[in-house]
Amino acid sequence: MALLQISEPGQTPDPHQRRIAVGIDLGTTHSLVAAVRHGVAECLPDAQGRLLLPSVVRYLGGGGRQIGEAAREQQAADPENTIVSAKRFMGRRLADIADRERLPYQFVDQPGMVGLATREGVKTPVEVSAEILASLRQRAEDSFDADLFGAVITVPAYFDDAQRQATKDAAELAGLKLLRLISEPTAAAVAYGLDHGSEGLYAVYDLGGGTFDISLLRLHQGVFEVVATGGDAALGGDDIDQAVAAWSLAQAEVPAQTAGDKRAALVASRAAKEALSSDAQTRWQAVIGGRERSVELTRVQLEALARPLVDRTLAAVRRVLRDARVQRSEVQGVVMVGGATRMPLVRQLVSELFGREVLTNVNPDEVVALGAAIQANALAGNSRDGELLLLDVIALSLGLETMGGLVERVIERNTTIPVAKAQDFTTFKDGQTAMAIHVVQGERELVADCRSLARFELRGIPPMAAGAARIRVTFQVDADGLLSVAARELGSGVEASVVVKPSYGLGDEQIARMLQEGFSHAESDIAARALREARVEAERMQLATRAALQADGGLLGEGERNEIEALLQASAQAAAGSDAEAIDAAVKALAGGTEAFAALRMNQGIRQALAGRRLDEV
Amino acid sequence: MKLDDDDFTLFGLPRRFAVDRAELDRRWRDLQQRVHPDRFAAEGSAAQRVAMQWAVRVNEAYQRLKDPLRRGAYLCELAGAPIQAESNTAMPAAFLMQQMQWREALDDASGTAPVEALQAQVHDAERRLLAELGALLDDRQDAAAAAEAVRALMFVRRFGDDIERRLEQFEAS
Numbered sequence: 001m002a003l004l005q006i007s008e009p010g011q012t013p014d015p016h017q018r019r020i021a022v023g024i025d026l027g028t029t030h031s032l033v034a035a036v037r038h039g040v041a042e043c044l045p046d047a048q049g050r051l052l053l054p055s056v057v058r059y060l061g062g063g064g065r066q067i068g069e070a071a072r073e074q075q076a077a078d079p080e081n082t083i084v085s086a087k088r089f090m091g092r093r094l095a096d097i098a099d100r101e102r103l104p105y106q107f108v109d110q111p112g113m114v115g116l117a118t119r120e121g122v123k124t125p126v127e128v129s130a131e132i133l134a135s136l137r138q139r140a141e142d143s144f145d146a147d148l149f150g151a152v153i154t155v156p157a158y159f160d161d162a163q164r165q166a167t168k169d170a171a172e173l174a175g176l177k178l179l180r181l182i183s184e185p186t187a188a189a190v191a192y193g194l195d196h197g198s199e200g201l202y203a204v205y206d207l208g209g210g211t212f213d214i215s216l217l218r219l220h221q222g223v224f225e226v227v228a229t230g231g232d233a234a235l236g237g238d239d240i241d242q243a244v245a246a247w248s249l250a251q252a253e254v255p256a257q258t259a260g261d262k263r264a265a266l267v268a269s270r271a272a273k274e275a276l277s278s279d280a281q282t283r284w285q286a287v288i289g290g291r292e293r294s295v296e297l298t299r300v301q302l303e304a305l306a307r308p309l310v311d312r313t314l315a316a317v318r319r320v321l322r323d324a325r326v327q328r329s330e331v332q333g334v335v336m337v338g339g340a341t342r343m344p345l346v347r348q349l350v351s352e353l354f355g356r357e358v359l360t361n362v363n364p365d366e367v368v369a370l371g372a373a374i375q376a377n378a379l380a381g382n383s384r385d386g387e388l389l390l391l392d393v394i395a396l397s398l399g400l401e402t403m404g405g406l407v408e409r410v411i412e413r414n415t416t417i418p419v420a421k422a423q424d425f426t427t428f429k430d431g432q433t434a435m436a437i438h439v440v441q442g443e444r445e446l447v448a449d450c451r452s453l454a455r456f457e458l459r460g461i462p463p464m465a466a467g468a469a470r471i472r473v474t475f476q477v478d479a480d481g482l483l484s485v486a487a488r489e490l491g492s493g494v495e496a497s498v499v500v501k502p503s504y505g506l507g508d509e510q511i512a513r514m515l516q517e518g519f520s521h522a523e524s525d526i527a528a529r530a531l532r533e534a535r536v537e538a539e540r541m542q543l544a545t546r547a548a549l550q551a552d553g554g555l556l557g558e559g560e561r562n563e564i565e566a567l568l569q570a571s572a573q574a575a576a577g578s579d580a581e582a583i584d585a586a587v588k589a590l591a592g593g594t595e596a597f598a599a600l601r602m603n604q605g606i607r608q609a610l611a612g613r614r615l616d617e618v
Numbered sequence: 619m620k621l622d623d624d625d626f627t628l629f630g631l632p633r634r635f636a637v638d639r640a641e642l643d644r645r646w647r648d649l650q651q652r653v654h655p656d657r658f659a660a661e662g663s664a665a666q667r668v669a670m671q672w673a674v675r676v677n678e679a680y681q682r683l684k685d686p687l688r689r690g691a692y693l694c695e696l697a698g699a700p701i702q703a704e705s706n707t708a709m710p711a712a713f714l715m716q717q718m719q720w721r722e723a724l725d726d727a728s729g730t731a732p733v734e735a736l737q738a739q740v741h742d743a744e745r746r747l748l749a750e751l752g753a754l755l756d757d758r759q760d761a762a763a764a765a766e767a768v769r770a771l772m773f774v775r776r777f778g779d780d781i782e783r784r785l786e787q788f789e790a791s
Contacts, residue, residue: 019660179659223647318789322782379659389651415681418655420674478670479655544660595664602668603620605652 019149021179021380022140023187023372026129026153026167028087028210028236029339030054032366033136034373035143036382041191041370044143052365053139057131058082059118067135076267079104079259081118085238086128088210089114090170091162098234102242104259113166126170133174147536150177152376154368156211157183158231158395160441161453161483168480175529179379181480184208185215186226186390187371188337192362193219194374194388200332201227205350205358206368207313208338210236214317216324216331225391228324228414230316235309237273237340243305244269244297248284252293261288276302277342303345310349317353323414334358337367391416394477401438401447403428410475413443420476424490427471431463435471439485458487527580534583538575541587542568545594548601555600567593621671624696625679635693635755637683646680687775690751691768697761701768713770716743720777730788737781740774747771 022035022044030052034043043051050069058071059081066074075082083105089097094109108115108122115122133153140148153176155167164181171178185204193202198219206213213231217224245265249256256262268286275282276299284295321328334350336358341347351358378388393416399409400423410423427435435458442450461469470491476484545568553561567590574586626633629645651657653672658665682688691701720736727733747770754764 180656220647223651225647315789319786322786379656381660389647389654389656391647391650391654416677418670418673419677421678476674479673540660544665591664595668598658598665599668602653602665602672608652 018382019380020140020144020146021149021373021376021382022136022151023369023374023376024133024136024151024153024176025184025187025369025372026087026133026155026170027055027368028085028208028238030209030365031132031136032369033140034366034369035140036373036377041373041377043366043369044140046139047142053132053136055087055132056082056084057086057128059120059123061119063120065131067131076260076263079263080106081120083116083118083123083128084263085210086116086125086132088234088238089116089125090129091160091164091166092125099242102262104262113162126166126173129167129170130173133170133176137174137176147532148176149380149536149540150179150376152180152182152187152372152379153178154184154187154372155181155481156206156208156231156233157185157213157215157226157229157392158211158233159481160233160396160451161398161481162451163233164481168482177533178480179376181482182372182375182390183213183215183226183229183392183395183481184368185213185229185337186217186224186392187369187375188335188362188367189215189217189219189224189371190374190388190390191367191371192335192359193217193224194222195362198333201326201330203317203331203334203354204337205313205317205334205341206231206337207340207346208236209238209340210234212236212313212316214313214320216320216326223389223391225416226393226414227326228320229393229395230320230323231395232312232316235312237338239309240273240302240306240340240343241266241269243309244273244284244302247301247305248272248286248293248295248297249288251295252288254288254293256288264288272297273302273343277344299344306343306345310346313346314349314353317350328354331356335362335367336360337362337364339365392479392481393417394419394481396441396451397443398439398441398453398475398477398483399450400425400473401440405447407440407442407445407447407450410473411477415477417477417481418479420474422472422474425471425473426467427461427464427469428466430466432466432469433461433463434459435461435487437473437485437487439475439483453483454485456485456487458489461489462492464491531578531580531583534580534587535575538571538583538587541590542571542575545590548594548597552597552601552604555604556597560597564590564594564597621675625683625692628676628679629683631683633693633696635686635690635752637689639684642680642683646676649676686748686751687768687771690748690755690764690771693755694761694765694768697755697759697764699761699765701765701772703769703772706769709766709770709773713773717773717777724777724781724784727784730785733781733784733788737778737785740778740781744771744774744778747774 020035022033025032032043032051034041045051053068054072056068056071056075058066058074058078060066071082075084092114094107094114097114100107106117108117113124115124137148153167153171155164167181168178185206188204188206189202200219202217202219204215204217211233212235213229215229216227218227248269249265256265264286265288268284272282272284281296281298284297286293331354334354341364347358347360375390377383393414394411395413397409397413398411399407402408411419411421437456437458439454440447440450441453444450458471468491469489471487471489473485473487545564571586571590574583629642631637650673653669653676655666655669655673658669682692694701720740723736727736747767751764751767754760754767
């Protein structure tokens with residue numbers, strides 16, 4: 001269908017038909033929203049003209065919120081209720097947060113994901129992120145004075161399944177239709193590559209506030225293929241701030257005891273670090289313990305503090321080059337992304353490693369959101385250059401626990417997604433009727449060193465001798481990088497299967513409850529919103545189906561075509577009414593009734609590709 | 619075109635070991651342009667599911683075809699000589715002897731340089747075996763002998779992985 005919606009060259013689609021799709025960079029320190037307008041991707045400003053929304057949410061009590069700059073200004077005054085860098089806690093448990101002692105929050109250890117106690121009760125990082133997303137969504141809707149068709153949200157390439165699932169949950173909570181999760185470095189490569197008409201092998205070095213990613217991509221006629229990716233989901237510019245704060249407090253010979261002190265020290269450290277990107281020396285100044293403290297800080301000292309962290313990024317770069325089996329000299333350009341790459345030390349060391357000057361002619365703050373917007377526009381079917389295609393990989397291997405606490409890898413890291421792989425297992429004991437399946441993610445040999453994603457049991461295996469049962473476990477990773485696992489007993493013809501979502505994801509019930517409790521975006525009636533969304537979805541399905549019939553109706557017999565026409569009519573009728581559930585049911589029936597048609601169209605598409613016809617010739 | 623067509627048919631390539639890598643890559647990109655779920659993001663879940671199935675199938679075939687070892691094993695299977703790596707571990711004595719010498723050399727290596735020298739040797743051996751495998755499959759059509767070459771290559775590849783791990787350890791320390 002995407003093909004059919006491409007307009008004639010030189011013709012812009014009817015603005016009323018155009019779908020508003022945005023790209024969102026949900027960052028650790030700040031977030032942005034961008035969209036393609038008049039054929040060009042641009043970041044959308046707020047009412048005051050600011051592009052960057054600090055990723056800070058302050059809970060005021062009584063349901064009030066401050067989001068962005070207003071919240072950031074209050075972070076030292078009200079640290080417990082002002083959540084900064086929530087992205088670092090997405091999909092994490094308390095034990096995962098190594099530096100929790102140094103952070104000014106009251107963490108709550110809860111199953112699945114850590115919580116943060118505020119004056120409005122315990123908030124999950126998902127809820128905090130949803131506030132930021134809802135704020136950006138509002139900004140976009142105000143900019144276009146229209147509802148959004150959907151959004152592409154970026155995540156660090158190195159985010160594991162739990163972190164991706166948490167991001168997806170946050171989007172749902174914010175009332176955004178998620179078109180796709182894409183990796184930040186891939187988004188940066190899209191924005192950069194399309195701008196510069198680049199071809200060949202490129203590296204994207206992305207050092208953000210809280211995460212580090214390094215990706216190698218092959219750019220070829222609009223196809224962005226991730227060759228290998230690596231990094232560290234808990235390493236970023238914030239860690240440099242922490243190092244500076246610890247050093248400065250030691251110099252000033254004062255401990256930071258209160259949450260406010262800790263926050264003030266971090267704020268001062270960040271300011272000093274940023275000043276030292278252009279100056280050789282500066283003063284670190286903060287009010288600690290009620291008194292103004294001041295410490296002299298030079299760039300040389302900052303670089304000594306930052307060096308071990310930068311070295312860790314360089315080790316990850318070397319590992320990715322090895323994974324991809326490419327020489328440094330084959331890399332044609334190194335794109336720098338993320339605010340922390342403004343540090344001269346980072347630029348210098350990365351340039352030295354690759355033996356070439358790094359590319360800094362893109363705005364490191366905006367490039368990720370711009371790339372996401374370009375992809376969102378293409379996914380919404382607005383794009384005229386229909387050749388843009390991202391082929392991403394999973395950054396971390398997926399496997400199962402086997403006897404002795406060892407990991408059996410099922411899908412290796414750097415495998416292109418979507419991917420599915422099955423592995424057969426058998427029973428260990430005579431008469432065994434159940435099997436525990438433990439899904440893990442990571443590169444280490446021992447289960448204890450990997451991240452546990454999900455556990456479930458396959459029951460109802462018919463009793464057999466040990467080793468006689470054949471249990472096939474299938475891993476599937478979709479285009480968002482999200483995993484689902486199914487297990488089934490094959491040996492006897494008796495089948496039992498179960499599909500799990502990793503335990504970090506919020507359950508549908510939890511999401512429904514959070515939506516009920518209300519967000520800053522949802523002061524409007526939830527029922528009215530549901531109806532509107534159902535109608536949009538119905539319209540989307542009808543348009544898509546009509547276009548498909550117009551293009552490939554010849555693939556159908558008369559009876560099949562009439563059935564689809566009837567379903568179309570039924571869904572149009574339902575959409576004219578005001579029963580959201582009836583609309584959903586009609587849309588579902590339409591989707592089910594066109595599945596066979598969709599398969600026929602896909603087959604035709606494949607045959608054309610095999611016949612060697614290029615897209616531009618069709 | 620069906621999901622269960624063999625990899626070569628799916629990619630429209632001749633069923634042989636020698637593969638033009640640039641052509642393989644081009645066909646992979648072309649196929650993904652057609653079937654990737656992103657191409658159908660504006661459509662309903664039905665198309666998404668079908669697209670996902672095809673995209674998974676195309677990636678599976680690509681992974682198998684682009685790796686000479688897996689491609690060789692696949693051709694053996696298609697020709698009726700499955701590899702059976704778990705049950706069939708009988709290898710020629712000379713080959714096993716060589717393996718033992720390599721293992722000892724790796725255990726004794728105390729620095730990066732000797733390990734890298736060993737790595738070069740192993741890469742040479744792998745290249746030779748791959749050339750032999752190609753001749754067995756494409757010229758002599760001897761699938762049984764080819765399956766044995768594949769089993770030998772699996773040993774060599776596993777040892778190559780151990781070398782990589784050792785090099786990583788040196789780098790980390």
